Amino acid sequence: MAPPAEHDEESLARLVAALPPAPPAWVEAAVSLPRARRDVERIVALAETDRAFRAAAIADLETAVRAAGYEPDRHLLEAIRERLEG
Amino acid sequence: MPDAAPQGGTSEGTGPGGPRRPSDAELVAGCRRGEESAWRALVERFSRYVYAIATRAYGLEEADAEDVFQEVFARTYENLDRLRSDEAIRPWIAQTTRRLAVDRLRGADREQPHEDTIETADPRDAIAELDEALSVHEALARMPERCGEILDRFFARDQSYRTLAEALGLPEGTIASRISRCLDRLREELGKIGHPMFVS
Numbered sequence: 461m462a463p464p465a466e467h468d469e470e471s472l473a474r475l476v477a478a479l480p481p482a483p484p485a486w487v488e489a490a491v492s493l494p495r496a497r498r499d500v501e502r503i504v505a506l507a508e509t510d511r512a513f514r515a516a517a518i519a520d521l522e523t524a525v526r527a528a529g530y531e532p533d534r535h536l537l538e539a540i541r542e543r544l545e546g
Numbered sequence: 547m548p549d550a551a552p553q554g555g556t557s558e559g560t561g562p563g564g565p566r567r568p569s570d571a572e573l574v575a576g577c578r579r580g581e582e583s584a585w586r587a588l589v590e591r592f593s594r595y596v597y598a599i600a601t602r603a604y605g606l607e608e609a610d611a612e613d614v615f616q617e618v619f620a621r622t623y624e625n626l627d628r629l630r631s632d633e634a635i636r637p638w639i640a641q642t643t644r645r646l647a648v649d650r651l652r653g654a655d656r657e658q659p660h661e662d663t664i665e666t667a668d669p670r671d672a673i674a675e676l677d678e679a680l681s682v683h684e685a686l687a688r689m690p691e692r693c694g695e696i697l698d699r700f701f702a703r704d705q706s707y708r709t710l711a712e713a714l715g716l717p718e719g720t721i722a723s724r725i726s727r728c729l730d731r732l733r734e735e736l737g738k739i740g741h742p743m744f745v746s
Contacts, residue, residue, distance in 0.1 A: 469729050476686065476701040476732075478679035482597035486612055490589045490619035494582065497623070535616060 489535055499530050500539045507544060517544065567687060571632035578626050589619055592636070594702075595680050596643050603672035604647035610654070614646045636680075640673065685735045693728035700725055 481487075489496075503525060507514040516524040521541060525532040568576070568587065576584025596618050600611040621642055622635070629638060647669075686694035692714060699705045699713065700721075711718040 468733050469726075472682065472729055472732055472736075473701050475675070475679040475682040476697050477704075478602070478676060478702075479594040479598050479683055480702045480704075482593040482615065483612075486597070486615050487589060487593045489616060490593065491586045493589075493619055493623050494580075494585055 489533070496533075496536055496539070499536060500543065503528060503530065503540050504543045507540075514544075569633075570635050574626060574629065574632040574635050577623075585623070588622075588635070592639050594683070595636075595676060596639060598676050598679070599640065599643040599669075599673060600647050603669040603676065604644075604651060606647055606650060610650045614643065614650055617646055618643050640677070644669070644673070682732070682736065685732060685739065689728070689731060689735055693724075693731050696721075696724055697728050697732060 503517075506528060507517050513524060513528065516527070517540070521537055521544075522532045525537065525540065530536065568584075570588075570591070573584050573588045573591070577588055593615075596615055597611065600606045600614045601608075606614060618639060622639060625638075629635060683698075686697060688694075696710065696714065699710050705713070707718050707721040710716070710721055716724070
Protein backbone atom coordinates (compact mmCIF):
# COMPACT_ATOMS: atom_id res chain seq x y z
CA MET A 461 0.00 0.00 0.00
CA ALA A 462 1.34 3.46 -0.87
CA PRO A 463 2.15 5.71 2.09
CA PRO A 464 -0.32 8.53 2.76
CA ALA A 465 0.42 11.85 1.06
CA GLU A 466 0.93 13.66 4.38
CA HIS A 467 3.69 11.22 5.24
CA ASP A 468 5.31 11.92 1.88
CA GLU A 469 5.10 15.65 2.48
CA GLU A 470 6.68 15.42 5.90
CA SER A 471 9.47 13.20 4.63
CA LEU A 472 10.15 15.47 1.70
CA ALA A 473 10.15 18.59 3.83
CA ARG A 474 12.55 16.93 6.28
CA LEU A 475 14.91 15.91 3.48
CA VAL A 476 14.87 19.35 1.87
CA ALA A 477 15.57 20.92 5.27
CA ALA A 478 18.40 18.46 5.98
CA LEU A 479 20.78 20.34 3.65
CA PRO A 480 20.90 24.01 4.58
CA PRO A 481 23.42 26.13 2.68
CA ALA A 482 26.99 26.22 3.89
CA PRO A 483 28.20 29.70 4.92
CA PRO A 484 28.80 31.60 1.65
CA ALA A 485 32.31 32.64 2.72
CA TRP A 486 33.32 29.00 3.12
CA VAL A 487 31.99 28.18 -0.31
CA GLU A 488 33.80 31.11 -1.88
CA ALA A 489 37.06 30.13 -0.18
CA ALA A 490 36.73 26.61 -1.57
CA VAL A 491 35.82 27.94 -5.02
CA SER A 492 38.91 30.13 -5.07
CA LEU A 493 41.16 27.24 -4.13
CA PRO A 494 42.74 26.75 -7.58
CA ARG A 495 43.57 30.45 -7.77
CA ALA A 496 44.84 30.40 -4.19
CA ARG A 497 47.10 27.47 -5.04
CA ARG A 498 48.57 29.42 -7.93
CA ASP A 499 49.07 32.44 -5.66
CA VAL A 500 50.90 30.30 -3.10
CA GLU A 501 53.22 28.94 -5.79
CA ARG A 502 53.99 32.44 -7.07
CA ILE A 503 54.62 33.86 -3.60
CA VAL A 504 56.82 30.94 -2.56
CA ALA A 505 58.76 31.29 -5.82
CA LEU A 506 59.18 35.00 -5.09
CA ALA A 507 60.44 34.21 -1.60
CA GLU A 508 62.97 31.80 -3.06
CA THR A 509 64.36 34.24 -5.57
CA ASP A 510 64.02 37.59 -3.79
CA ARG A 511 65.92 37.74 -0.49
CA ALA A 512 64.38 41.05 0.54
CA PHE A 513 60.89 39.69 0.03
CA ARG A 514 61.74 36.54 1.97
CA ALA A 515 63.03 38.61 4.90
CA ALA A 516 59.90 40.78 4.80
CA ALA A 517 57.70 37.69 4.67
CA ILE A 518 59.41 36.12 7.67
CA ALA A 519 59.09 39.39 9.62
CA ASP A 520 55.44 40.07 8.75
CA LEU A 521 53.89 37.69 6.27
CA GLU A 522 50.54 39.44 5.98
CA THR A 523 52.07 42.83 5.15
CA ALA A 524 54.56 41.31 2.73
CA VAL A 525 51.85 39.36 0.92
CA ARG A 526 49.65 42.43 0.64
CA ALA A 527 52.59 44.53 -0.59
CA ALA A 528 53.22 41.92 -3.27
CA GLY A 529 49.67 42.50 -4.55
CA TYR A 530 47.81 39.55 -3.04
CA GLU A 531 44.83 39.50 -0.68
CA PRO A 532 46.21 37.87 2.48
CA ASP A 533 43.31 35.72 3.68
CA ARG A 534 43.80 33.18 6.46
CA HIS A 535 44.01 30.13 4.22
CA LEU A 536 46.54 31.76 1.90
CA LEU A 537 48.75 32.85 4.81
CA GLU A 538 48.62 29.41 6.44
CA ALA A 539 49.58 27.71 3.18
CA ILE A 540 52.50 30.07 2.57
CA ARG A 541 53.71 29.81 6.16
CA GLU A 542 53.67 26.03 5.89
CA ARG A 543 55.73 26.12 2.70
CA LEU A 544 58.22 28.67 3.95
CA GLU A 545 58.75 26.84 7.22
CA GLY A 546 58.72 23.38 5.68
CA MET B 547 27.58 35.53 -3.10
CA PRO B 548 23.93 34.59 -2.70
CA ASP B 549 23.48 30.87 -2.80
CA ALA B 550 20.03 30.71 -4.23
CA ALA B 551 20.09 27.64 -6.39
CA PRO B 552 19.30 24.37 -4.73
CA GLN B 553 22.17 21.97 -4.96
CA GLY B 554 22.15 18.27 -5.40
CA GLY B 555 24.39 15.34 -6.10
CA THR B 556 24.77 13.17 -9.11
CA SER B 557 23.00 14.59 -12.05
CA GLU B 558 22.25 13.53 -15.52
CA GLY B 559 19.63 15.16 -17.58
CA THR B 560 17.79 18.24 -18.48
CA GLY B 561 16.08 20.66 -16.15
CA PRO B 562 12.68 21.40 -17.60
CA GLY B 563 13.01 25.05 -16.70
CA GLY B 564 16.68 25.62 -17.32
CA PRO B 565 19.86 24.53 -19.01
CA ARG B 566 21.06 20.97 -18.81
CA ARG B 567 22.84 20.18 -15.57
CA PRO B 568 26.20 18.52 -16.07
CA SER B 569 26.70 15.16 -14.41
CA ASP B 570 29.20 14.71 -11.60
CA ALA B 571 31.54 12.96 -14.03
CA GLU B 572 31.33 15.84 -16.48
CA LEU B 573 32.16 18.32 -13.73
CA VAL B 574 35.15 16.25 -12.65
CA ALA B 575 36.36 16.07 -16.23
CA GLY B 576 35.94 19.84 -16.55
CA CYS B 577 37.90 20.43 -13.36
CA ARG B 578 40.68 18.25 -14.65
CA ARG B 579 40.84 20.38 -17.78
CA GLY B 580 41.32 23.40 -15.53
CA GLU B 581 37.87 24.92 -16.08
CA GLU B 582 37.18 27.25 -13.17
CA SER B 583 33.42 27.17 -13.85
CA ALA B 584 33.42 23.38 -13.45
CA TRP B 585 35.28 23.64 -10.16
CA ARG B 586 32.83 26.26 -8.91
CA ALA B 587 29.88 24.10 -9.90
CA LEU B 588 31.40 21.07 -8.19
CA VAL B 589 32.03 22.98 -4.95
CA GLU B 590 28.53 24.43 -5.03
CA ARG B 591 26.99 21.04 -5.74
CA PHE B 592 28.60 19.37 -2.73
CA SER B 593 29.02 22.26 -0.30
CA ARG B 594 25.79 21.59 1.59
CA TYR B 595 26.50 17.89 1.78
CA VAL B 596 29.98 18.38 3.23
CA TYR B 597 28.72 21.05 5.61
CA ALA B 598 25.87 18.85 6.83
CA ILE B 599 28.09 15.80 7.37
CA ALA B 600 30.52 17.87 9.43
CA THR B 601 27.96 19.75 11.49
CA ARG B 602 24.93 17.47 11.68
CA ALA B 603 26.32 13.94 11.44
CA TYR B 604 29.42 14.62 13.55
CA GLY B 605 28.33 17.71 15.43
CA LEU B 606 31.56 19.63 14.82
CA GLU B 607 31.79 23.15 16.16
CA GLU B 608 31.80 25.91 13.57
CA ALA B 609 35.58 26.48 13.50
CA ASP B 610 36.36 22.76 13.23
CA ALA B 611 33.65 22.32 10.62
CA GLU B 612 35.16 25.12 8.55
CA ASP B 613 38.61 23.54 8.66
CA VAL B 614 37.16 20.17 7.64
CA PHE B 615 35.11 21.81 4.88
CA GLN B 616 38.15 23.53 3.36
CA GLU B 617 40.33 20.46 3.72
CA VAL B 618 37.76 18.27 1.97
CA PHE B 619 37.75 20.53 -1.06
CA ALA B 620 41.52 20.95 -0.99
CA ARG B 621 41.93 17.16 -1.06
CA THR B 622 39.27 16.83 -3.71
CA TYR B 623 41.17 19.28 -5.90
CA GLU B 624 44.47 17.51 -5.28
CA ASN B 625 43.06 14.06 -5.99
CA LEU B 626 40.97 14.70 -9.09
CA ASP B 627 43.50 12.79 -11.19
CA ARG B 628 43.48 9.82 -8.85
CA LEU B 629 39.76 9.05 -8.71
CA ARG B 630 38.99 5.48 -9.73
CA SER B 631 35.97 6.73 -11.63
CA ASP B 632 34.69 10.23 -12.26
CA GLU B 633 31.24 9.12 -11.09
CA ALA B 634 32.77 8.16 -7.75
CA ILE B 635 33.26 11.75 -6.66
CA ARG B 636 30.22 11.75 -4.38
CA PRO B 637 31.19 8.74 -2.24
CA TRP B 638 34.79 9.94 -2.30
CA ILE B 639 33.78 13.31 -0.91
CA ALA B 640 31.55 11.68 1.71
CA GLN B 641 34.30 9.36 2.84
CA THR B 642 36.88 12.13 2.99
CA THR B 643 34.54 14.30 5.05
CA ARG B 644 33.85 11.42 7.44
CA ARG B 645 37.54 10.68 7.93
CA LEU B 646 38.46 14.29 8.53
CA ALA B 647 35.57 14.82 10.93
CA VAL B 648 36.51 11.72 12.91
CA ASP B 649 40.15 12.86 13.04
CA ARG B 650 38.99 16.22 14.30
CA LEU B 651 36.88 14.64 17.03
CA ARG B 652 39.73 12.36 18.10
CA GLY B 653 42.04 15.37 18.25
CA ALA B 654 39.56 17.23 20.42
CA ASP B 655 39.27 14.20 22.74
CA ARG B 656 43.04 14.09 23.16
CA GLU B 657 43.13 17.76 24.03
CA GLN B 658 40.18 17.65 26.38
CA PRO B 659 39.61 14.11 27.58
CA HIS B 660 36.36 13.62 29.43
CA GLU B 661 35.09 10.56 31.24
CA ASP B 662 31.40 11.13 30.80
CA THR B 663 31.30 10.73 27.03
CA ILE B 664 27.92 11.73 25.73
CA GLU B 665 26.14 9.00 23.82
CA THR B 666 25.37 10.26 20.37
CA ALA B 667 23.45 8.79 17.46
CA ASP B 668 25.41 6.77 14.93
CA PRO B 669 26.76 9.25 12.32
CA ARG B 670 26.22 6.59 9.65
CA ASP B 671 22.46 6.89 10.10
CA ALA B 672 22.67 10.65 9.71
CA ILE B 673 24.85 10.29 6.62
CA ALA B 674 22.37 7.85 5.06
CA GLU B 675 19.69 10.48 5.50
CA LEU B 676 21.97 13.17 4.06
CA ASP B 677 22.55 10.96 1.02
CA GLU B 678 18.82 10.83 0.51
CA ALA B 679 18.58 14.56 1.06
CA LEU B 680 21.20 15.10 -1.63
CA SER B 681 19.11 13.10 -4.10
CA VAL B 682 16.06 15.16 -3.17
CA HIS B 683 18.00 18.39 -3.72
CA GLU B 684 19.11 17.06 -7.06
CA ALA B 685 15.47 16.60 -8.00
CA LEU B 686 14.76 20.13 -6.73
CA ALA B 687 17.36 21.50 -9.10
CA ARG B 688 15.52 19.94 -12.03
CA MET B 689 12.11 21.33 -11.14
CA PRO B 690 10.43 24.01 -13.21
CA GLU B 691 8.73 27.27 -12.32
CA ARG B 692 10.74 28.22 -9.29
CA CYS B 693 9.45 25.26 -7.34
CA GLY B 694 12.93 24.21 -6.34
CA GLU B 695 13.75 27.70 -5.13
CA ILE B 696 10.49 28.04 -3.19
CA LEU B 697 10.99 24.74 -1.36
CA ASP B 698 14.65 25.41 -0.74
CA ARG B 699 14.03 28.87 0.69
CA PHE B 700 11.18 27.70 2.90
CA PHE B 701 12.53 24.42 4.26
CA ALA B 702 16.32 24.60 3.96
CA ARG B 703 16.79 28.34 4.54
CA ASP B 704 13.91 28.63 6.95
CA GLN B 705 12.57 31.78 5.30
CA SER B 706 9.15 33.10 6.29
CA TYR B 707 6.21 33.42 3.90
CA ARG B 708 6.78 37.17 3.90
CA THR B 709 10.50 36.96 3.08
CA LEU B 710 9.80 34.42 0.39
CA ALA B 711 7.02 36.51 -1.12
CA GLU B 712 9.20 39.61 -1.20
CA ALA B 713 12.20 37.78 -2.65
CA LEU B 714 10.19 36.14 -5.40
CA GLY B 715 7.71 38.95 -6.03
CA LEU B 716 4.69 36.79 -5.20
CA PRO B 717 1.59 37.58 -3.13
CA GLU B 718 2.17 36.39 0.43
CA GLY B 719 -1.23 34.69 0.51
CA THR B 720 -0.24 32.32 -2.29
CA ILE B 721 2.94 30.99 -0.71
CA ALA B 722 1.40 28.17 1.34
CA SER B 723 -0.48 26.76 -1.63
CA ARG B 724 2.60 27.08 -3.84
CA ILE B 725 4.67 25.16 -1.30
CA SER B 726 2.07 22.42 -1.19
CA ARG B 727 1.88 22.27 -4.99
CA CYS B 728 5.66 22.22 -5.27
CA LEU B 729 5.91 19.36 -2.79
CA ASP B 730 3.49 17.40 -4.99
CA ARG B 731 5.63 18.13 -8.01
CA LEU B 732 8.76 17.15 -6.17
CA ARG B 733 7.15 13.85 -5.22
CA GLU B 734 6.25 13.27 -8.87
CA GLU B 735 9.79 14.13 -9.93
CA LEU B 736 11.23 11.65 -7.45
CA GLY B 737 8.74 9.02 -8.59
CA LYS B 738 9.82 9.58 -12.20
CA ILE B 739 13.45 8.94 -11.38
CA GLY B 740 12.52 5.88 -9.36
CA HIS B 741 13.26 7.11 -5.86
CA PRO B 742 12.26 4.17 -3.62
CA MET B 743 10.31 6.32 -1.17
CA PHE B 744 8.14 7.90 -3.82
CA VAL B 745 7.53 5.33 -6.52
CA SER B 746 3.79 4.83 -6.79
